[in-house]
Amino acid sequence: MAGTADTATEVPGMRRPPPPARRWTGRRVAGWILMSLWILAGLGAAWVLWSGFDGEVFGRYFPRMLAGLWITVKLVVIPIALGAVLGLLLAWARLSGNRFADAAAFAYMYFFRGTPMLAQVFLVYYGSGQLRPLLEDWGLWWFFREAWYCVLLAFTLNTAAYQAEIYRVAIAAVPRGQWEGAQALGLSRRVTFLKVILPQAMITALRPLGNEIILMIKGSAIASVVTIFDLMGATRLAFSRTFSFDVYLWAAMLYLAIVETMRRLWERMEARLTRHLRREGEEGP
Amino acid sequence: MWDALQLLSFGDGGWGDELLAGLEVTIALALATLPFGLAMGLLVALGQISGEPTLRRAARVYTTIFRGLPELLTIFIVYYGGQMLLQKVVGLFTDAYVEVNSFLAGMLALGLVFSAYASEVFLSAFRGIPAGQWEGAAALGLTRWQAFRLVILPQLIRLSIGGLGNLWLILTKETSLVSVIALDELLRQTSVAVGATKQPILFYSVACAIYLVLSLVSSRGLVALERRVNRGEAR
Numbered sequence: 001m002a003g004t005a006d007t008a009t010e011v012p013g014m015r016r017p018p019p020p021a022r023r024w025t026g027r028r029v030a031g032w033i034l035m036s037l038w039i040l041a042g043l044g045a046a047w048v049l050w051s052g053f054d055g056e057v058f059g060r061y062f063p064r065m066l067a068g069l070w071i072t073v074k075l076v077v078i079p080i081a082l083g084a085v086l087g088l089l090l091a092w093a094r095l096s097g098n099r100f101a102d103a104a105a106f107a108y109m110y111f112f113r114g115t116p117m118l119a120q121v122f123l124v125y126y127g128s129g130q131l132r133p134l135l136e137d138w139g140l141w142w143f144f145r146e147a148w149y150c151v152l153l154a155f156t157l158n159t160a161a162y163q164a165e166i167y168r169v170a171i172a173a174v175p176r177g178q179w180e181g182a183q184a185l186g187l188s189r190r191v192t193f194l195k196v197i198l199p200q201a202m203i204t205a206l207r208p209l210g211n212e213i214i215l216m217i218k219g220s221a222i223a224s225v226v227t228i229f230d231l232m233g234a235t236r237l238a239f240s241r242t243f244s245f246d247v248y249l250w251a252a253m254l255y256l257a258i259v260e261t262m263r264r265l266w267e268r269m270e271a272r273l274t275r276h277l278r279r280e281g282e283e284g285p
Numbered sequence: 286m287w288d289a290l291q292l293l294s295f296g297d298g299g300w301g302d303e304l305l306a307g308l309e310v311t312i313a314l315a316l317a318t319l320p321f322g323l324a325m326g327l328l329v330a331l332g333q334i335s336g337e338p339t340l341r342r343a344a345r346v347y348t349t350i351f352r353g354l355p356e357l358l359t360i361f362i363v364y365y366g367g368q369m370l371l372q373k374v375v376g377l378f379t380d381a382y383v384e385v386n387s388f389l390a391g392m393l394a395l396g397l398v399f400s401a402y403a404s405e406v407f408l409s410a411f412r413g414i415p416a417g418q419w420e421g422a423a424a425l426g427l428t429r430w431q432a433f434r435l436v437i438l439p440q441l442i443r444l445s446i447g448g449l450g451n452l453w454l455i456l457t458k459e460t461s462l463v464s465v466i467a468l469d470e471l472l473r474q475t476s477v478a479v480g481a482t483k484q485p486i487l488f489y490s491v492a493c494a495i496y497l498v499l500s501l502v503s504s505r506g507l508v509a510l511e512r513r514v515n516r517g518e519a520r
Contacts, residue, residue, distance in 0.1 A: 025337075027335060027336075027337045027340060028337050028339065030337075030340060031332075031335070031337045031338070031339030031340035031341075031342075031343060032339050034332075034339070034340065034343035035339045035342060035343045037343075038343055038346050038347075110497070111493070111497065114458075114496060114497045114500045114501075115458065115493040115496045115497060116458040116459070116461035116462075116472065116496060117458075118461045118462060118464070118472060119461060119472055119475075119489060119492055119493050119496065120493070122472075122475075122476070122479075122485070122489050123485070123486070123489040123490065123493065126479060126485035126489065127485045127486040127489060129485065130483070130484070130485050130486050131486070217355075218353075218354070218355035218356065219355070220355075221355035221356075221357040221358060222357055222462070224357070225465060232355065232357060232358060235358075236361075239361075239365070245365060245366060245369055248358065248361055248362050248365065248366070251358060252354055252358060252362065255353065255354055255355055255358060256349070256350065256353045256354065259352075259353040259354075260349065260353060
């Protein structure tokens with residue numbers, strides 16, 4: 001404000017009164033106190049890590065945690081990718097107009113979205129043990145014998161249900177005129193869906209899909225409960241052997257780093273993919 | 286079939302009463318987490334809409350941390366970290382051994398996560414209330430606190446009830462994670478039953494069914510609640 005008035009009344013050598021000092025309101029004091037608390041907490045964590053630093057523990061367990069991080073990445077990427085395929089099929093079933101397909105997909109999604117993922121993992125992992133004779137007959141035991149495959153299966157089934165809901169909403173949000181316009185152009189339903197509807201739906205689905213990936217990164221930690229040594233599993237192992245609380249702080253930093261990186265990358269990607277939708281001069285989301 | 290019913294019966298031979306006790310703990314934990322999570326979430330949201338940059342930044346740090354950490358890790362950090370911290374403090378006075386209550390630790394951890402997400406819900410609800418509402422209240426001579434309590438809060442509840450309802454459904458499922466720090470909630474009681482009877486499919490299916498009923502009842506309640514807070518809205 002002061003800047004614009006200056007030009008009209010600028011007189012050489014004129015001295016202006018200083019801008020009024022920002023007062024120490026209660027809110028400002030509270031803000032400074034809270035911010036100082038965060039900084040103190042950060043410094044405290046750094047001090048705990050530094051003063052309690054044990055080269056041997058670090059050398060022995062940090063590489064394990066990094067290996068666990070790689071397993072965590074696999075525990076996210078594989079289920080998300082497989083779940084996308086299954087999720088699209090489910091969304092298609094729900095929108096197909098076929099009453100049985102709709103009901104079946106609805107029941108599937110209701111079950112997997114309404115129960116805890118930990119219970120689902122237990123059901124697959126321990127439940128398959130009970131069905132061992134049957135699975136051996138079918139030649140599937142090699143798959144269900146491994147906790148790794150069981151967790152991948154449970155995660156895939158879980159994320160498929162959540163992704164299906166995202167795709168269903170996104171596809172239903174595409175205006176009907178798009179279907180009708182494509183039909184008027186003589187496009188088949190399949191081509192219309194793949195070339196006209198799906199690209200527009202995916203734009204709407206981008207944001208909730210990013211959230212789902214982040215929920216999956218965090219949710220993958222429960223694999224550690226059934227003997228998988230992902231980042232969380234390696235951390236718990238290290239803690240149970242050393243009783244050093246530091247390992248949980250390392251894990252927290254690693255998780256925060258990957259979640260924040262993922263969030264920012266996704267935001268960038270979304271801004272780039274939707275750049276044709278922004279009007280000129282408009283800021284990105 | 287008869288065996289299954291017997292296993293689920295109430296009394297000495299069956300696990301029905303144990304599962305029911307677990308369900309009670311699950312519901313108690315979710316209900317106990319709610320007030321803390323809501324109050325904290327509202328405070329953080331107020332920080333985020335504040336004109337004071339340090340307050341906004343402090344709130345941002347809070348949501349970044351508690352939305353970025355896996356719930357399981359938050360539970361462990363609160364449980365073991367709280368234990369060590371308390372032990373240090375108590376150690377200054379006596380050499381007694383302290384043990385952190387897993388219900389309280391779970392409640393705190395889940396509350397921190399809940400509040401971080403709730404603050405985002407409140408934030409977008411605040412953005413849905415036009416500035417004219419604050420200004421109009423000020424023109425009527427209400428103080429800022431009165432304006433918040435009498436004018437803004439009722440609208441805030443209406444705008445955020447849907448998002449908070451979703452968070453409640455997530456919370457009831459997340460209580461299952463507290464089983465890893467040995468709280469005897471539904472999933473842990475189920476695991477105990479599985480360990481004793483070697484019937485994982487039966488018991489985990491029953492547990493899943495109970496969670497489904499819980500979410501069904503919650504959804505019904507939320508629909509009624511939503512209708513009630515929206516009763517002043519013209520349609």
